[in-house]
Amino acid sequence: MFTLTLEQSMAQAAQRTSEALASLLPAGDGPEARLTEAMRYAALGPGKRLRPFFALETARIFDLDEASVMRAACALECMHAYSLIHDDLPSMDDDDLRRGRPTVHIAYDEATAVLAGDALQAAAFEILADARTHPDATVRIELVARLARASGAAGMCGGQMIDLLGVRDDLGEVARMQRMKTGALIAYAFEIPLIVGRVGEGERAALMAFAHDLGLAYQIVDDLLDAQGDAADLGKAASKDAARGKANFVTLLGADAARARADLLKQQLKHHLKPFGARSQVLSDSVDFVLDRRR
Amino acid sequence: MFTLTLEQSMAQAAQRTSEALASLLPAGDGPEARLTEAMRYAALGPGKRLRPFFALETARIFDLDEASVMRAACALECMHAYSLIHDDLPSMDDDDLRRGRPTVHIAYDEATAVLAGDALQAAAFEILADARTHPDATVRIELVARLARASGAAGMCGGQMIDLLGVRDDLGEVARMQRMKTGALIAYAFEIPLIVGRVGEGERAALMAFAHDLGLAYQIVDDLLDAQGDAADLGKAASKDAARGKANFVTLLGADAARARADLLKQQLKHHLKPFGARSQVLSDSVDFVLDRRR
Numbered sequence: 001m002f003t004l005t006l007e008q009s010m011a012q013a014a015q016r017t018s019e020a021l022a023s024l025l026p027a028g029d030g031p032e033a034r035l036t037e038a039m040r041y042a043a044l045g046p047g048k049r050l051r052p053f054f055a056l057e058t059a060r061i062f063d064l065d066e067a068s069v070m071r072a073a074c075a076l077e078c079m080h081a082y083s084l085i086h087d088d089l090p091s092m093d094d095d096d097l098r099r100g101r102p103t104v105h106i107a108y109d110e111a112t113a114v115l116a117g118d119a120l121q122a123a124a125f126e127i128l129a130d131a132r133t134h135p136d137a138t139v140r141i142e143l144v145a146r147l148a149r150a151s152g153a154a155g156m157c158g159g160q161m162i163d164l165l166g167v168r169d170d171l172g173e174v175a176r177m178q179r180m181k182t183g184a185l186i187a188y189a190f191e192i193p194l195i196v197g198r199v200g201e202g203e204r205a206a207l208m209a210f211a212h213d214l215g216l217a218y219q220i221v222d223d224l225l226d227a228q229g230d231a232a233d234l235g236k237a238a239s240k241d242a243a244r245g246k247a248n249f250v251t252l253l254g255a256d257a258a259r260a261r262a263d264l265l266k267q268q269l270k271h272h273l274k275p276f277g278a279r280s281q282v283l284s285d286s287v288d289f290v291l292d293r294r295r
Numbered sequence: 296m297f298t299l300t301l302e303q304s305m306a307q308a309a310q311r312t313s314e315a316l317a318s319l320l321p322a323g324d325g326p327e328a329r330l331t332e333a334m335r336y337a338a339l340g341p342g343k344r345l346r347p348f349f350a351l352e353t354a355r356i357f358d359l360d361e362a363s364v365m366r367a368a369c370a371l372e373c374m375h376a377y378s379l380i381h382d383d384l385p386s387m388d389d390d391d392l393r394r395g396r397p398t399v400h401i402a403y404d405e406a407t408a409v410l411a412g413d414a415l416q417a418a419a420f421e422i423l424a425d426a427r428t429h430p431d432a433t434v435r436i437e438l439v440a441r442l443a444r445a446s447g448a449a450g451m452c453g454g455q456m457i458d459l460l461g462v463r464d465d466l467g468e469v470a471r472m473q474r475m476k477t478g479a480l481i482a483y484a485f486e487i488p489l490i491v492g493r494v495g496e497g498e499r500a501a502l503m504a505f506a507h508d509l510g511l512a513y514q515i516v517d518d519l520l521d522a523q524g525d526a527a528d529l530g531k532a533a534s535k536d537a538a539r540g541k542a543n544f545v546t547l548l549g550a551d552a553a554r555a556r557a558d559l560l561k562q563q564l565k566h567h568l569k570p571f572g573a574r575s576q577v578l579s580d581s582v583d584f585v586l587d588r589r590r
Binding site: 148 | 331334387408409410417418423432436437440442444447454455457459460475
């Protein structure tokens with residue numbers, strides 16, 4: 001056995017996820033092929049595949065079989081892809097570009113974009129429910145229950161609603177919005193191996209704390225990038241929040257205090273991984289990657 | 296024990312379903328309450344609750360506990376409600392009225408309508424995955440798997456894509472579109488008790504044939520109503536298909552042949568129920584209701 005570096009682990013996770021997703025989302029035939037094409041355009045496009053990386057790297061800590069975790073991570077990517085399609089719609093954030101490519105409603109049309117998102121959500125649950133994901137139905141149903149919870153009105157959809165309505169000058173509200181809108185699906189990446197590996201309460205609590213702080217740190221860095229970024233570097237229009245008068249961690253705290261808070265979270269994140277020792281080295285390295293990223 | 300008439304059974308199923316849904320979709324608080332309100336507006340509005348009626352009436356044939364079937368039927372209603380919200384969107388069928396009330400994007404706004412649909416889909420799977428739906432995880436995961444399949448690219452979403460693209464003058468294609476777009480969720484109403492009751496292959500096949508023909512007959516009658524109806528009677532704008540140049544059973548067959556086909560299906564539907572004898576009387580009566588309905 002040899003140990004992969006962070007870059008190798010991330011590249012490998014991204015490639016394997018894309019391959020697995022491509023086979024889980026076959027190009028259809030018949031007149032509905034336009035729908036499956038749009039689903040593949042969204043789900044198989046370029047992306048960091050951070051959530052699958054987190055799931056697979058956490059699975060490594062517990063020496064789990066990769067096949068189950070990979071399928072569940074693909075389901076998570078389907079949900080993530082659907083949320084991006086719908087968030088980009090004209091009636092939502094009205095974005096024409098995503099990762100440097102036309103968004104789905106630009107590349108296809110609005111109706112196809114709505115449907116592709118809807119069908120990707122269904123595909124996520126279909127993948128999780130399939131016996132090939134795990135032989136034990138109690139594991140599969142917990143994967144379904146947690147994903148449904150994380151993505152519905154109490155999670156991602158609720159968070160997007162709050163974001164659309166616009167949060168006022170309240171840091172607690174911004175933090176709650178982040179936990180719901182993006183934190184819940186990031187946390188789910190860590191829940192996958194915890195559920196598949198039937199991990200005990202102590203280790204589960206440490207990793208969920210890690211997931212929570214990581215989601216928060218990720219959002220603070222996102223807000224810093226939103227304030228500083230330019231369109232060429234981000235692959236999407238920048239400083240959207242400021243232009244829309246939306247409060248976020250940077251508009252409320254200022255860039256310096258936001259950066260200081262992210263640095264504090266970095267220490268805390270590494271602390272959460274202490275119990276896992278060397279097995280969590282790549283995950284620990286990924287904290288630096290997430291917090292120091294430039295896009 | 297006494298036997299309920301069709302009208303009593305339908306009214307009772309509708310009322311119980313609405314009550315169960317109201318408790319499964321609580322009004323939220325916090326700034327995201329607008330989302331949960333829109334979800335309730337769509338799911339708790341007036342409706343025939345035909346799918347829950349079919350599920351509950353089929354459960355009666357097999358003397359099943361109503362609680363499991365009711366929860367799964369509520370999940371199905373959440374999916375049905377989400378599909379109506381999204382189908383009504385300006386980028387889809389662009390309908391302002393549904394059952395005589397403003398559609399969700401009119402009563403709220405387009406972004407809220409997209410999100411309410413998304414969150415209702417997640418709620419459906421959350422309800423099914425909950426242990427209160429059935430103590431056995433293998434039953435719950437089959438309910439999830441079948442609903443995901445029925446509603447995704449190979450089912451409802453795929454059918455809606457075909458419908459949006461417009462079917463040419465091919466009866467087979469119109470029939471396939473109907474099976475995917477509306478037939479799959481109607482069939483799921485019958486699958487619920489079959490899964491919950493672990494019904495054997497012979498009875499399962501008879502009821503799935505019934506479900507298939509019922510969905511087809513329902514659509515033919517829908518197309519007849521679309522051709523003949525007026526807006527006041529339907530609670531929505533009528534003759535939409537003709538105005539949009541879309542092929543359906545009536546534009547392809549003509550009204551007389553379409554009606555003859557529906558009548559033939561009526562005989563066939565009653566034939567499918569023969570093995571169940573008197574236990575299926577109310578279901579048999581409902582065939583007349585569905586095929587002779589005027590809205």
